[in-house]
Amino acid sequence: MASVSAVATRVGKTLAFSREFTDLVRAIGECKSKQEEDGIVEREAANLKARLAQPKLDQSKIKEYIVRLMYVEMLGHDASFGYVFAVKATHENNLMAKKVGYLASAIFLNDDDELIFLMINTIQNDLRSDNLLVVCAALDTICNLCSEDAVPAILPLVLDLLKHPKEIVRKKAVLALHRMHETSPYVEDCLDHFQEVLCDKDPSVMSAAICALHSLVAADSLAYKGLTTSFVTILKQVASGRLPKTFDYHKSPAPFIQIRILKVLALLGANDRQCSSLIYPVLADVLRGTNGSTTISNSILYECVKTITCIYPNPQLLSSAEEVTSRLLKSGSSNLRYVGVSAMICIIQVDSAFVEQHQMTVIDCLEDPDDSLRKKTLELLEKMTSPDNVDVIVERMLEFLHGITDEVVKRDIVSRVSALVERFSPDDSWFLSTMNRIFEVGGEEVEDVLAHNLIHLIAEGGGDGNDELRKIAVRSYVELLQKAELPAVMLKVISWVLGEFAVTYSELSHTQVIDMLCDIGFRKPHDEDLLCYITTGIMKVCAHGGPGLLSSQAEAVVTKIAGAQSTLLSQIAHELQTFLTFPAEAFQAICPSGGSSQRMQSLEFAQMDKFVEEQIVMGSDIDQVQQERVEIKQRTTPTSKPKLKVEAYQRPERIASTAVAVNQEDTFAMQPPQFQEQEPKLALNPRRRRWGQHTAGTYQSEPVTQQGSRAGREEGGNNSVEYASQSTVEDTLPSQRQQLAASLFGARNKRNTLPHSGVELDGSTAGVQNPVSAPVEPLGNLLDLDAPTEQTVQNPADDIFSQLETLSIGDPRNSTGSVEGGGPPYEASTAGGAGHGIDLLMGDFQADNASEHDAPTRLHHESSEVLVASEGNTNLFGSGNHTATDLFSLQSQSSIPLEAQKNKSLAPSKPGAMRPGKGPALAEKKDPFQDLLG
């Protein structure tokens, strides 16, 4: 520590800091613990606060105080009380104080801080100063702190400075202008200025201009194609060492400028053959002139490789790029190897054969002790994945996943692996087992979408339609339950699968399954979502097996859940309890064969009603999964308030209640009165849309609508549940796997609007020609083009809906008009109201709904859905379990258009239309996908 004090004295004296500062720094330097340091810094902060508050502040001291404030701030303590003093110091005449003031302001303040306004005047004055350093300080400050409001005041002054005789001022003026351009749209045509300074005789000014142009080109490369030749010329000059020696760095001529220009050229030449041909010669020059012996020259080479792979490919350059990459990969330095792998990632996108020469190197890199290198190599593998090697690569990635503790990296890898798995999976059972492993390893980092997809796959029962997959799923999950630690997402999937299929596809008895579900509950007794899954799972098992299946232990669990704090949870549990009190005959009536939904399909149409209820019971749970996902998204949206959580939870509850409610209705024949109740409100059709608009920005509208639509889907499907719900699953699944890498919702949406146009052209079987032209087909998902056309012709569900369309609303033009008018605001309102999360959710929602019914029928659909929701609510009233939200939704839903009712009444009259078409339609529909998949 002797040397510490020596240096301290020397430096302290030099810069005229007081003894206190040196003492402070030394004290901090000698601290043994973080607490000790915190204590000292806090004391210092308090001390400074007191000093600065003194009315008579010693001018000579202010500089030091500010430096000390910076120190306090840097050590992570609050120094905001002193910000204003830093700004004040910029007003000083003393240059050093001014500079320190500027520096401190730049460090303390953010771009949007109000204190910047206090500085604008000073900056203006300083820009006019004849002192070079004052001007520079002001320009530096503009670069560091540039608020949008300040730009108009400063801009003319900065533009003047572009012609300053001193190059350093010109350079800083360019950079300041660049920064202002970035922050403010007010600065529009700086291109001319930048172009002018690009020809400045001083290289540092030129390099500043390149820097500015780089970001302009990045924003819009087309507008700047004309500059390509200028850049090429500059690069040629730089590379041949025409710049002054001061710009050399480790014997490379101005490498920083070279790299900057290479980056710009990469942008300019991308996908442009003509432009690229201008660039080829200079790239070859640079490659030739750089030997790769130092880090800096390697960095130029690496940049060259990146540029070569970005622009229109040239075989010769590509081969030299490959040569460079090989050299980088073989080097001993891990930095260079890292860069080499990155370069390979670039090359492989142009020339996939290249990597084969370096298989062994890649494998070496995979086994490297360095995490960064391994991660990069995995990225490379990901890029070269094909159906042939997917299992190997996924295996590797899962191994890597084991060793990771960092959450962000883990989440990243999990999403990458799952994308690969979903995209390249050779068969369903492999998919299932790999997904299970991802869930296990990935733990809580797995997104719920994945779980949802997996459930979908299992629900569908595999592509070939046999039950093998479900058997495997049930078996593997029963085994998995032996393990002590499983993540919640996994447990959710397990409880769903067990509830749905365990009884049918394994030797387990109903009671055993229920007990297993209860055991899952004990693992995470505080996870409400999971408990919901479990309770509904139990409900399903009971629905299959009849009453009296619950062991005393299970009954205790249900009772406990019924007393849970979460209203949703207790509601479901109460419903389950009510459900269990039904007489055995009721069970028989509801679920005659006790089989799964798949088996139910073989029933005759006369039994349809019963099937529908069954379907609702099943369906409610599929929906719940989706809602689970929705809930999670909602919770993460910034606008969500604590109260929201409760609401979100309530949606599935009402669906569940709807399910039960319908059961009750049908069993006890309570239906007709309710419909009559709703009848007079039919005329209020348009209001519903207005309601949607008005609630834009309020969050509640979304869950309610969502909820309504979910519930309604089952009910709306009353006419065609058997067909519609079945087809949805089969319809969406193959495409899911194909398109998962891209955005799931957008693609699916496009797809699903197609059948609609088909229907309209088809001219609906009801005989009413729809005069409104078919909606413009979205720009093509080529994959799907052939499938839907076939589908539509034979899709009886569509026919029904188009009939409904004409029946329910007198004038078809109006009807479609209203749909078109109603759709967009609705979307806009949700997006505006709930932000990004909801946006996604909307897409999802549309995808889900639209996958069953095409766009124009959606509105009907929604309305019918809402009807059902209110039915459910009416029932809730009866049971006395309703909440404020229920009331709210009921009110808002009371102004509903009710074609749904017609839907309902129509259904029996049209069974023939729906029924016969079903078999062929299904078969036809699947084929194109299988072709594509095969």
Next chain:
Amino acid sequence: MVLMSRQGKVRLAKWYAPQLQKDKGKISKEIGQLVLKRRPKLCNVVEWRDKKLVYRRYASLYFIAGVDMEDNELITLETIHLYVESLDSYFGNVCELDLIYNFQQAYFMLDELLVAGELQEVAKRTVCHEIASQDELVEEHESGLANMIAPILQNAGLT
């Protein structure tokens, strides 16, 4: 850009993207843990959130720069090195203590070198020249300090 001692103490930090004060503390800590635990001989790049951290160790001081994913790692390394060289030529055989006691000077140099996260000055001599001339001006303004600044100017002149 964060400079950090081997013990994980922040010696100098410059943020080129706006951050909240409490985030700054958290980020520094996180970065520190990530970088300091890496053994020598591993490569100098770590991926962190959506950024890459490029770091370099000089004696007991780590220089850490957070750059975008698509940036050139090697050139970032060299930028760090350029900064160190500049510091070195300014202070004359720079050591951690120089930075501790003169950290505003280190900031000034960084400002000369990098503006808004972009490299602006590529010739290190210019950087030193600017700082030196700034000191000269200070000297003019505060003639009382002239004698004390002289040794530094000499250092700067030597290189």
